Amino acid sequence: MKDAIFEEIKVAFNDYDADEVLELIPKALEEGVGALEIMDHLSGLLEKIGEQFSIGELFLPDMVMAGDLMDGCMQILKPVIMDSDDYVPSGKTILFGMVRGDVHDIGKNMVKMLWMSSGYEVIDLGTDVPAEAFLEKANEVKPNLIALSSAMSTTVPSMKDTIDLLKSRGYGEEIKIMAGGGSANADLAAELGASCYGGDDAYEALLSVKQLLA
Amino acid sequence: MATRRFMEIIARGESGDPTTEKEFDMLVFKTTKKMVKKYGLKFDPENLVTTDEELIDNTFEAAMDLLTTLGVFNCDSGRTIEISRADIDETLRATNPVAELGIGKDKIYMHHRNIEDPRLPVIIGGCGNAVDEDIRYKIYTLYASNPYIDYVEPLPPYKYRGMLVKAGSPFELTACLDNISLWRKACRDMGRPGAPIKGKDGVSAIADISTNRDDCGYRTSDHSNVYFKTLLKTNYENLNRAVQYSQYGMYVSNTGNGYVGGYAGGIEGAVICSVAEQVASMMVFNASIGGSCVMESLYPNQTSRQALWGTNIASAAMNKHTKMPGAWASYMTTAGPCTKMCLYEIAVATIGTTVMGNNCFGVAPNQGVTPNYVTPMESQMMGEVAYAATKLTREQANEIVLKLVPKYEEDLLKQEAPKGKTFQELYDLDTLQPCQEYVDLYNEVWAELEEMGLKR
Ligand code: B12
Numbered sequence: 001m002k003d004a005i006f007e008e009i010k011v012a013f014n015d016y017d018a019d020e021v022l023e024l025i026p027k028a029l030e031e032g033v034g035a036l037e038i039m040d041h042l043s044g045l046l047e048k049i050g051e052q053f054s055i056g057e058l059f060l061p062d063m064v065m066a067g068d069l070m071d072g073c074m075q076i077l078k079p080v081i082m083d084s085d086d087y088v089p090s091g092k093t094i095l096f097g098m099v100r101g102d103v104h105d106i107g108k109n110m111v112k113m114l115w116m117s118s119g120y121e122v123i124d125l126g127t128d129v130p131a132e133a134f135l136e137k138a139n140e141v142k143p144n145l146i147a148l149s150s151a152m153s154t155t156v157p158s159m160k161d162t163i164d165l166l167k168s169r170g171y172g173e174e175i176k177i178m179a180g181g182g183s184a185n186a187d188l189a190a191e192l193g194a195s196c197y198g199g200d201d202a203y204e205a206l207l208s209v210k211q212l213l214a
Numbered sequence: 215m216a217t218r219r220f221m222e223i224i225a226r227g228e229s230g231d232p233t234t235e236k237e238f239d240m241l242v243f244k245t246t247k248k249m250v251k252k253y254g255l256k257f258d259p260e261n262l263v264t265t266d267e268e269l270i271d272n273t274f275e276a277a278m279d280l281l282t283t284l285g286v287f288n289c290d291s292g293r294t295i296e297i298s299r300a301d302i303d304e305t306l307r308a309t310n311p312v313a314e315l316g317i318g319k320d321k322i323y324m325h326h327r328n329i330e331d332p333r334l335p336v337i338i339g340g341c342g343n344a345v346d347e348d349i350r351y352k353i354y355t356l357y358a359s360n361p362y363i364d365y366v367e368p369l370p371p372y373k374y375r376g377m378l379v380k381a382g383s384p385f386e387l388t389a390c391l392d393n394i395s396l397w398r399k400a401c402r403d404m405g406r407p408g409a410p411i412k413g414k415d416g417v418s419a420i421a422d423i424s425t426n427r428d429d430c431g432y433r434t435s436d437h438s439n440v441y442f443k444t445l446l447k448t449n450y451e452n453l454n455r456a457v458q459y460s461q462y463g464m465y466v467s468n469t470g471n472g473y474v475g476g477y478a479g480g481i482e483g484a485v486i487c488s489v490a491e492q493v494a495s496m497m498v499f500n501a502s503i504g505g506s507c508v509m510e511s512l513y514p515n516q517t518s519r520q521a522l523w524g525t526n527i528a529s530a531a532m533n534k535h536t537k538m539p540g541a542w543a544s545y546m547t548t549a550g551p552c553t554k555m556c557l558y559e560i561a562v563a564t565i566g567t568t569v570m571g572n573n574c575f576g577v578a579p580n581q582g583v584t585p586n587y588v589t590p591m592e593s594q595m596m597g598e599v600a601y602a603a604t605k606l607t608r609e610q611a612n613e614i615v616l617k618l619v620p621k622y623e624e625d626l627l628k629q630e631a632p633k634g635k636t637f638q639e640l641y642d643l644d645t646l647q648p649c650q651e652y653v654d655l656y657n658e659v660w661a662e663l664e665e666m667g668l669k670r
Contacts, residue, residue, distance in 0.1 A: 056512050059475045061243035064236075101381030101417055103443065106476055106511055153344050153372055153585065154417045157380035182583050201513075 016065040035080040050117030063113035095143040097125030100158040104151035110202040131162040149181035216496040227288035227295040238287040246483040249276040255482040263612040274531040277489035311537040320408030327571040335573040339593025340366025354400035356590040362597025367412040381417035413438035437465035456499040468495035469505035481520040488528040505542035526566040533571030543574035550634025557659040562618040568603040569611040586636040
């Protein structure tokens with residue numbers, strides 16, 4: 001029974017067929033499948049899509065559609081999970097964005113999608129994000145990690161501004177600040193005072209986050 | 215002048231249907247996919263410099279279908295600039311096939327070139343990597359006096375009084391003005407005061423716009439790029455660039471950016487997006503010069519088989535179906551200066567694009583992200599290869615390209631391109647002569663190219 005409906009969900013999910021998936025999930029719940037189990041199944045599907053993306057078999061929009069679909073599913077599953085006794089809040093939150101002046105977002109979106117597909121909640125502030133906006137959001141949501149990206153050497157100084165401001169308000173110790181992006185490297189991250197360098201590509205970014213937030 | 219109706223066209227973005235950026239992105243993805251299928255476009259790893267006229271024609275048609283279906287999205291107004299087939303036809307009819315760049319005795323004519331055009335292309339060097347301030351002038355004099363390089367895109371500004379240049383700050387504005395002044399000085403010192411330049415190097419529009427000044431900055435006889443936000447999106451900052459450049463009187467240029475793996479989807483989608491952006495730029499940015507930038511994005515490069523195939527088809531489609539001069543060749547390599555792989559990558563990208571009718575633009579070694587890893591030898595290689603490639607047919611070009619790719623393909627796929635050496639390591643900083651090691655390597659690669667049938 002469960003296998004059959006999971007198979008149906010899989011097919012619909014891989015087609016990004018939102019209508020179908022959003023119909024199947026309540027049906028699975030009605031049939032007595034646990035919400036956590038369903039979530040686990042969906043995460044697996046999302047992770048698979050992430051893997052295919054990181055070897056170039058699927059594309060960014062696939063990740064976006066799958067991510068949106070996951071969001072939709074979570075709307076249904078979250079209240080059920082939170083009502084149940086065995087709810088353990090596992091979601092770790094990453095605050096992410098391109099620093100002020102930088103509108104490159106292809107790389108950032110790839111990193112974000114891989115993080116999301118591995119179960120992290122990513123709050124994406126987008127591109128050209130002022131230091132203050134990072135601080136305000138960090139104060140509001142208290143993320144587990146703040147990740148900054150810069151694609152150009154000319155926006156590295158904005159990254160420094162952002163790190164300086166965040167550190168002056170106590171971030172960078174318990175809540176770490178990660179630097180990354182085309183213009184960043186390990187030496188530079190250290191020089192700027194970031195807590196760590198997150199890696200050269202999306203895959204490395206995922207590994208470092210897994211290690212950091214383990 | 216690309217279109218007289220420039221202001222009318224961009225004003226459409228004030229009243230079109232409201233959309234969100236995300237909705238537009240997904241629409242690009244879905245429509246591109248549909249067009250690739252409808253026009254039967256398919257990557258062919260054995261025909262990287264294609265002779266398939268039907269494929270070239272279908273590529274152009276697919277791109278026009280895409281553009282008229284979607285239009286261009288203005289992210290700031292949240293509305294679409296609609297573009298009709300009649301707009302396109304009118305613009306293509308009025309296109310000027312030549313750009314007059316530079317002044318006086320140093321004037322250069324950039325022509326629209328046809329596929330297999332025997333005329334020599336214009337060679338735009340530079341672009342490369344950011345460099346330390348103490349070597350910038352030296353490199354510029356080498357570019358300005360190199361027989362194979364007509365002019366450059368300036369190397370990005372890097373430091374100002376020891377600080378990294380910060381985008382949008384007064385220091386960026388000053389560094390950009392300093393950068394262009396230094397190029398002018400280098401050209402004057404080398405006896406070419408009227409040589410043009412391709413802009414821009416600023417990150418913010420304010421820095422780009424404020425360097426348009428006749429005394430020491432960009433002149434009306436120069437050209438400056440305005441880009442779309444990938445894909446087919448724009449905003450006021452870039453429209454402001456286009457309007458100011460046009461009103462100032464300089465040429466606007468554009469590169470149509472198609473990235474594999476983004477909202478274009480696969481390589482075929484990247485190709486039609488690149489073509490659609492270039493044609494759109496003639497109207498939305500008033501652009502007079504194009505460039506077909508088709509690249510991989512997971513590991514940024516333009517020398518994988520599919521990136522080469524895509525760049526060459528997009529270039530062919532543009533040069534066959536429009537009269538707009540195109541400038542694009544070996545923009546970026548994955549390997550660095552003084553490595554065989556870097557020279558192979560330059561050759562392979564330049565042969566195809568030259569034969570397909572482009573003028574040439576490049577070279578940024580190491581994907582353009584390693585300061586000081588750039589020398590004029592890379593742009594010279596592009597120029598010398600391009601001149602030689604004007605004697606080739608597409609069949610001959612394809613044969614040479616297929617011999618070159620296996621020489622570096624494995625390292626590319628493993629993402630293990632060698633980083634090479636910096637300008638400081640490769641040049642005598644007093645005499646400005648390249649070291650023997652690089653000269654020997656350069657000649658060695660040329661000997662291999664001659665062996666393959668490319669006549670120096
Ligand atoms: C595509 C591109 C554009 C597109 C951007 C489209 C978009 N929506 O993003 C357009 C055409 C709009 C553009 C515009 C400009 N660009 Co541009 N652009 C590029 C290009 C060719 C590729 C960037 C890219 O997407 N790479 C692919 C992604 C996947 O790689 P990535 O960004 O490095 O991300 C990976 C990793 O870094 C990592 N990562 C990324 N973020 C993070 C964060 C963390 C925390 C971690 C751990 C990891 C991580 O994972 C990613 C996935 O593997 C680069 C060259 C290059 N090699 O990068 C130039 C480049 C970045 N651009 C450059 C410039 C100068 C500009 C412009 C100023 C040009 C101009 N004068 O208009 C403008 C600036 C606009 C602005 N205000 O930001 C320069 C910067 C030079 C410098 N000073 O450093 C470059 C290096 C090219 C060059 N050599 O000239 N550009």
